[in-house]
Amino acid sequence: MAATASSPSSSLCATTVLLRKGNLNGGGRLATHSLLPQTTVRATVRVDKFSKSDIIVSPSILSANFSKLGEQVKAVEVAGCDWIHVDVMDGRFVPNITIGPSLSGRGKYYFEPSVFLLSKLLVMKISLLQMIVEPEQRVPDFIKAGADIVSVHCEQSSTIHLHRTVNQIKSLGAKAGVVLNPATPLSAIEYVLDVVDLVLIMSVNPGFGGQSFIESQVKKISELRRLCAEKGVNPWIEVDGGVTPSNAYKVIEAGANALVAGSAGIKTSKRPVALPV
Numbered sequence: 001m002a003a004t005a006s007s008p009s010s011s012l013c014a015t016t017v018l019l020r021k022g023n024l025n026g027g028g029r030l031a032t033h034s035l036l037p038q039t040t041v042r043a044t045v046r047v048d049k050f051s052k053s054d055i056i057v058s059p060s061i062l063s064a065n066f067s068k069l070g071e072q073v074k075a076v077e078v079a080g081c082d083w084i085h086v087d088v089m090d091g092r093f094v095p096n097i098t099i100g101p102s103l104s105g106r107g108k109y110y111f112e113p114s115v116f117l118l119s120k121l122l123v124m125k126i127s128l129l130q131m132i133v134e135p136e137q138r139v140p141d142f143i144k145a146g147a148d149i150v151s152v153h154c155e156q157s158s159t160i161h162l163h164r165t166v167n168q169i170k171s172l173g174a175k176a177g178v179v180l181n182p183a184t185p186l187s188a189i190e191y192v193l194d195v196v197d198l199v200l201i202m203s204v205n206p207g208f209g210g211q212s213f214i215e216s217q218v219k220k221i222s223e224l225r226r227l228c229a230e231k232g233v234n235p236w237i238e239v240d241g242g243v244t245p246s247n248a249y250k251v252i253e254a255g256a257n258a259l260v261a262g263s264a265g266i267k268t269s270k271r272p273v274a275l276p277v
């Protein structure tokens with residue numbers, strides 16, 4: 001895709017109206033959250049419509065101005081982005097804390113940034129990365145809140161039983177991804193490669209936006225692409241951290257087909273723009 005800047009078509013005020021309308025009607029996803037089969041249909045159908053031969057650009061909300069989160073995510077959606085990237089951080093596995101599913105009964109308070117709020121506002125797919133200790137504890141809540149793809153770190157200090165957690169995510173109707181820190185070798189995920197929908201290579205040390213791309217990860221991406229071919233599997237290969245218009249070609253050539261764009265995807269000081277590919 002090659003999307004350009006677009007003036008935000010919504011305001012926080014409009015967001016509030018939209019959310020309130022959904023709640024007053026008792027409809028929308030609020031009503032479906034208690035019904036697992038509908039959630040399942042939503043996640044699988046929504047993600048499966050994308051071709052893996054296209055390049056997905058997924059702006060990261062970590063670079064957004066949270067006081068204008070509704071406006072900014074709506075603007076990247078209007079600009080043509082298909083997935084929005086949401087980092088869940090707990091201040092333990094990574095040194096930062098971000099957002100949760102919804103702390104107040106699924107979006108009861110409209111000012112609370114939450115995955116539920118995003119899912120009510122957007123048609124765009126929510127790709128959620130859990131950079132937390134014991135992500136399995138939170139998987140059901142995030143899927144209920146509207147996450148379409150849920151990715152978990154493969155490192156033991158985050159996810160103890162990776163295979164079990166991947167199956168948990170899939171059984172609740174979302175797509176399952178596994179994530180590797182820059183220092184983690186591909187051997188850590190080899191045994192789940194046949195069951196995951198997405199592998200995310202972190203190309204910065206996780207925790208913050210605006211860091212520089214770690215070059216050694218390009219080789220890891222091409223090795224992963226080769227390993228997938230050897231095993232006859234075809235998960236999404238996503239790259240997150242320091243991806244910009246000037247280095248995107250490298251990761252695409254190496255075999256990535258989903259790029260997270262934090263500072264290159266959402267600018268807080270200017271109008272949001274989508275990364276051209």
Ligand SMILES: O=C(CO)[C@@H](O)[C@H](O)COP(=O)(O)O
Nearest residue numbers: 060062206207210242262263
């Ligand atoms: O997960 C993270 C950071 O840990 C990201 O998703 C960042 O939001 C990427 O931001 P940039 O490196 O693209 O600025």
Ligand SMILES: [Co+2]
Nearest residue numbers: 060087129240
């Ligand atoms: Co991220």
